[in-house]
Structures are given as structure tokens and as C-alpha cells.
Amino acid sequence: MARFKSHAADDDLGGPARTPTERKLDYLHSVADAVIGDATEPMGVYAFRPDDEGAALPLHVEETVFEEALGDTAAAVVEDEFAPYDHASLLFCVVDHKRRMPAAMLRLILPSKAGLKSLNDIELHFDTTVADLFEASDFDFDPNHTWDVATIAIGTEYRAAAFQGMVTMALLQSVSMLGSRVGFPWSIALLHVPVLRMLQWKLHRPFNEFTGAEPRPYLDSPASLPAWMHLPEWHRRLADRDPILFKMMTEGTGLEPAVRAPDWHATAELAAEVSALADLRLHLR
Numbered sequence: 001m002a003r004f005k006s007h008a009a010d011d012d013l014g015g016p017a018r019t020p021t022e023r024k025l026d027y028l029h030s031v032a033d034a035v036i037g038d039a040t041e042p043m044g045v046y047a048f049r050p051d052d053e054g055a056a057l058p059l060h061v062e063e064t065v066f067e068e069a070l071g072d073t074a075a076a077v078v079e080d081e082f083a084p085y086d087h088a089s090l091l092f093c094v095v096d097h098k099r100r101m102p103a104a105m106l107r108l109i110l111p112s113k114a115g116l117k118s119l120n121d122i123e124l125h126f127d128t129t130v131a132d133l134f135e136a137s138d139f140d141f142d143p144n145h146t147w148d149v150a151t152i153a154i155g156t157e158y159r160a161a162a163f164q165g166m167v168t169m170a171l172l173q174s175v176s177m178l179g180s181r182v183g184f185p186w187s188i189a190l191l192h193v194p195v196l197r198m199l200q201w202k203l204h205r206p207f208n209e210f211t212g213a214e215p216r217p218y219l220d221s222p223a224s225l226p227a228w229m230h231l232p233e234w235h236r237r238l239a240d241r242d243p244i245l246f247k248m249m250t251e252g253t254g255l256e257p258a259v260r261a262p263d264w265h266a267t268a269e270l271a272a273e274v275s276a277l278a279d280l281r282l283h284l285r
Contacts, residue, residue, distance in 0.1 A: 027056070028056060028060060028102070029101070034054070035057065039097055041256070041258065041259060041260040042258055043096055043097055043103065043170070043259045043260065045261060046095060046262060047091065047092050047174070047267045049270075049274060050091060057093045057105075058102060058106075058107070060102055061093070061102045061103070061153050062151055063075055065153040066078055066220045069221075074220075077219070082107070085112075085117050085150070087114070088114060088275075089107055089108065089110075090107075090108045090110065090270065090274050091105060091107055092105060094167045094171065097260075101155075103154070103158040103163065104153060104154040104170075104171060105152075105171075106149065106151065106175070107149075107150045108178075110147050112279050116146070116147070118150060118188045118189055119188060121190060122226055125190075125216050125217070125224075126213065126216050127216075128213065133213060136210065137208070137210045139228060145183055145184055145185060146184065147186075148189065149187050152168075154167060154168070166259060168202075168203075169203070169248065170255055170259050172203060173252060173261075176231060176235075176249040176250065177252045177264050177268075178267060178268055179231045180231060182268055182271045182272050185230060185232055187231075188227075189207065189226070190224050190227075191207070191225060191227055192223070193215050193221075196225055196227060204238055204241050204245070206229050209225060209226075210225075210227065213226050235250055
């Protein structure tokens with residue numbers, strides 16, 4: 001995994017000693033520089049496997065957001081919770097080009113023998129079974145074409161209204177574009193209730209809530225709910241209610257010049273590769 005890699009302290013080279021936090025920031029800046037290249041937009045969206053060097057950027061956001069609720073135990077919790085699914089994960093990161101720092105991230109988990117984390121966790125944390133939840137909501141689960149929106153995390157500095165809406169749309173645009181291109185029209189998620197309510201309000205209900213599910217504490221959230229997305233249904237709703245947002249979510253445009261979109265073709269190829277190799281990578285771990 002592309003966790004923070006400790007570099008030699010400056011005093012080893014005759015300079016002043018750097019604190020671990022300063023060395024980590026130096027490392028993140030260097031990774032961001034390599035990822036950003038010659039980009040001129042203020043922000044950009046990038047996709048990584050968890051073992052890519054660039055994955056240090058989204059993993060930093062994921063861990064620091066968990067730290068807000070879990071403190072010093074966050075790194076261990078994140079490792080325990082997500083490492084079993086790294087072989088089938090695709091990480092999206094919104095990178096602030098000016099600050100050379102990650103702003104927000106999204107973790108997609110694709111189908112593999114390990115299953116989808118959100119579905120596995122429903123029976124651990126909610127007073128129901130997956131089968132009962134699906135039956136109550138008349139949800140016809142398609143295991144081969146459903147992925148898991150396992151994490152949506154926004155850095156503290158980017159939660160102001162001016163940034164939050166933009167980075168959220170950039171991440172959901174990635175789910176929409178890749179789901180359509182790679183053949184994953186269905187998404188499952190366990191979402192922090194305020195985040196779910198915000199997405200439903202601002203983006204014309206991309207998610208459907210399961211009938212009878214009650215909010216429960218989950219990981220760093222005091223109240224989360226299971227939900228699912230069906231891209232064709234959401235796209236039809238957007239086409240009827242918000243043609244501009246519909247175009248953004250189905251054509252992968254509309255956030256320029258503020259956010260550089262990924263190369264959708266290359267990112268779809270990466271997602272297809274992760275999907276095709278998921279079980280092989282699990283076997284090789």
C-alpha cells in the first residue's frame with residue numbers, strides 16, 4: 001500500500017531536523033508534483049490503485065478524516081477495515097494544484113471473492129440481514145455489476161460551501177462516468193446521514209434509501225444509513241429536472257476550468273483492469 005514513506009531527516013544531510021509531520025508534508029508535496037505535471041487548473045481529479053505511489057494522496061485524506069473521530073487509532077482502523085479490499089479498490093482524489101495537497105477522495109470497491117465492504121458490514125452493524133433489506137426494498141441485487149462507494153471524504157479545509165459542492169460533484173461525476181463506461185450501473189454505500197442528505201438535496205437524489213433501515217453508528221460516523229444508486233434511474237431524473245447537471249454527469253464535462261477531469265478513457269481502462277484482476281490480486285497477496 002502507498003502509505004506514508006519515511007524519508008531521511010534533513011539533519012542527516014547536515015540541515016535542521018524535520019518533524020515527522022513536516023517530512024510527511026514534504027512527501028505529499030513531492031507525490032502531488034509528480035501527479036499534477038503541467039496542469040494549470042486550480043484542481044484536478046486523479047485515479048489510483050491503493051499500491052500506486054500517487055495513492056498516498058487519497059489515503060492521506062481518508063486517514064485524516066477518520067482521525068477527527070478516532071484520534072490516534074485512525075491509522076490502525078483504516079488499515080484493518082480497508083486493507084482486505086485493497087486488491088479490488090480504485091481510489092479517486094481531488095488534488096489542489098495550488099497547495100499541492102489532496103482535497104477529497106472516494107474509494108470504490110469492485111466485486112471480488114472478498115465481497116463488497118458495505119454489504120459485509122450491514123450484518124455487523126445494522127439490525128438486519130442483507131437479504132431482508134433487499135427484500136423489503138424490492139432491490140434486485142446484481143453482484144456482477146454493483147460496486148461499493150465505500151468512502152467519500154473531504155478534507156477539513158475544503159468543507160466550506162465554495163469548495164465542498166465542487167469537489168463532491170467531481171467525485172460523483174467519476175462514479176457516474178466510470179459506472180456507465182465499465183458496466184457498473186449499481187452502487188451500494190453506507191453513508192454518514194448528513195452526507196447522504198446533502199447529496200440527495202443538491203444532486204436530485206442520486207441514492208435510494210432502503211426501506212426500514214434505521215441510522216446506526218458506523219466507523220467514524222454516529223449515524224449512517226445503507227443506500228443504493230442506479231445510474232440509469234438517476235440520469236433520467238437529472239434529464240427531467242436539471243439538464244446541465246445531467247450533461248455534467250453523463251459527458252464528464254462542465255467543471256472546467258476549475259477542475260481538470262481525468263482522462264476518462266484511461267480511467268475506464270484502469271477500472272476494468274482492477275475489476276478483471278480483483279480475485280487474482282487477492283490470491284497473490
